[in-house]
Each structure stands twice: as structure tokens, then as C-alpha cells.
Amino acid sequence: MEYPKYIEVDGQRLELDTDYRTALKCFEVIEDPDIDDVERSLAVIYLLLNDIPKVDLNKVMELLLKYLSCGKAKDEAAGTQKDMDLKADENYIIASFASDYKIDLSSVESMHWWHFITLLDGLSGDCVLNRVREIRTCDLKDYKGKARERMAKAKTQLALPVKMTAEDQKALDKFDALFLSSENRLDDGDTLLDGGE
Template identity: 30%
Template sequence: MSSLTEPFPVSLTISGVECPIHWDFRTVLCCQKILQNAGRELTEDEMARMLRLFYGQYTWYTEEHFDKMLWFFSCGREPERKHFPRKIAGINSKQAFDFEVDADLIYAGFIQQYGIDLQTEEMHWWKFMILLENLGGDTRFQKIMEYRTLDLSAKGLSKDQKRFYQAMQEYYGLDTEKAPDKAKLKALEEALERGEDVSELLKGW
């Protein structure tokens, strides 16, 4: 569908019946939190909680209810047959953002670029995602995503640049298995914010 010519869906057709849905971004984020916490496989109770949040207090649900809900979460986008080569684009395969970890960055980015206060705004999930994906490079959220996803093996990066971006990926990374030197990384970030020379801090990376 086109966001320019068609309204965002506020209901889904299940077995020929029009079912109202809770289409706001907060509901979807709550459902996605359940998905994330569930790990590889949802329990029946977790699935039921998601369906109740999304559809309301229905007395029964089918597999189609669940499939259509996931379709809505994806903003109606069908799986792409071909993917642009990430290496050519200078992008790695690391996770770019996390709604929980980056909540403050997203909130600040919406205020900075759009003047939208997400604390008070009632917003459709699809609109929220379109605006999120188009936050500009002058927002801190976008800059941190660039740090996380930059391919350190890309051609054209000097040794100093590679050390810098490696340090930024360690500091802002979403990989909880790693335990970087947070104190050293914090000192690097503060020096960058002050516009100071960080060459000495980068030694050892």
C-alpha cells in the first residue's frame, strides 16, 4: 500500500470479519517486548497476552489472527526477495537499535526533528515507524546507529578511523556478551563531545 494514497489500517479482516485493532505504537512496542523476552519460542500464555493487547478482549483467536498481527507489525511489508548487499553499502550485520535501550534517544530524536512529544502523542504504528526510519543524521539516535552498523573492514578507513569506530561500537554496542572497558569508553565519548584530540585514548584498541 502507499502511505500517500491509502489510510493506515485500524482494523484487520479475519476470515471475512472486520476486527478492530489497537493500532497505536505503544501497544505494538508492548507486544514486541513480549516477543523479545520470550526468546526462540512463545508460550501459549505469552501468545494470548499479545493477542489480547492487540485485538482486545476477544473470546477466541485463530492462527490467522496471529499471522495478520505480525503482518501489521511489519507495516504491511512483504518479505523482500532480494537484499541489497550490506558489504557494498559498508554496513555490518549487527543490530542497529533496540527500542528499550534506545528509548530516550528515540524520544529526543522525535522532538528534535519533528517537534513531536511521544509522551503525549497518539500515533499509528506505521506512521511511527516511517518517522523513526527517516530521522536525520543530525540526531544522536541516527549517529549511534551508524556507529553500530559501520563495517570496520570497509575500504578507505584509516587505522585511526577503524580504532575510533571500534571503540564506538564497543561503547554503544547491543551485544550483552561483551564487557568493554566502560570507563575508558566513557572518557573517549566525553573527550569527543568537548572536541578534544582523542588519539591517545584510542591507543590500545
């Protein structure tokens, strides 16, 4: 299969940085709640094109998002439970590529993003990543007694990290600032007591 190496906008051919690690950096930027939409778009464009071209950037961004989704429509994945995070599951992905394909991702100089995703999608059901994904999506109603307890514990241990929205983070920061402000701190001689003391 021929993977895309460039996008074309307004008659200009713009070469892509196709390495999977670059795409992973793009997703980190896209999911970062501290980056506004304009900065996010410019960062993704710069990462994938190593430049900010003098063409319609909305068209560029549309094509780059299509590239990052491996040519799939946005709503193809809608409605499915998220069972994997490329960053959080990095170690499981590395181990799975090593066991299934004998590929050491740390020594691979370059791998096209679409090829990486094709291999990721083709991992066996026995690899560590897919076993973790299976635990994350299992229905606890299918288990009884001790097996249910073990599976519930495994689901908790292997749960994906909760990503806060920018609003959630601001609220948490506001709470922390209020809680840790000098007016609300205990003096050095003060102690907190349990119960009725």
C-alpha cells in the same frame, strides 16, 4: 495515507489498538525468551485486540504479525545487520523525534504504529539515533590509528544489548545455582587468595 484500524477474520471485523506503544509492548513479549509460543501469541492478540476473539487464532496471529511489520513481507529485512532496538534505543528515538520533528513522544496521546515507523524511517542522517546506527555498522577497516581506536571504543559503548535465548538463560541459571550452592560456598572464615599464597 490511510493506516489500518482493524483486521478481518472469518467475516468479523476486529478493531486494533493502533498506538505505537502497544506495538512496542508486543515486541517486548515476542522477544521475551521466558514466554512460550502459545502464551506469546495470546499476549500479542490480547494487546492488539483487547480481547481473545472466537475465530481462527492462527489467521488472527498471521494478520497481526503482518500489521506489526507494517505490511512488509517477513524476508524483506532478512540479511541486514541489526543496528537498532526499539526498546534499547528508546532515548535516542525520543531525542531524534524531538530534534527532527519537534514531537515530544512523552506528550503524544496516541500515534498509529505505522505512522511512528514512517517517521522513524524518515529521520535525518544527523539525528542522534542515525548517528548511533552509523557507528554500530561502520567497518573498522576504514579507520587507522587513533581514529580506529576511538571508533572501536564507540562501537563497544553503543553496542546493542545481547539478548539471551531461553536455553542460554537456563544454562547460566544452572551455572549460577551450582556456583552459589551451599556446598560450594566459602565458609565465613575462608578467604580467596591471589597468586601462590
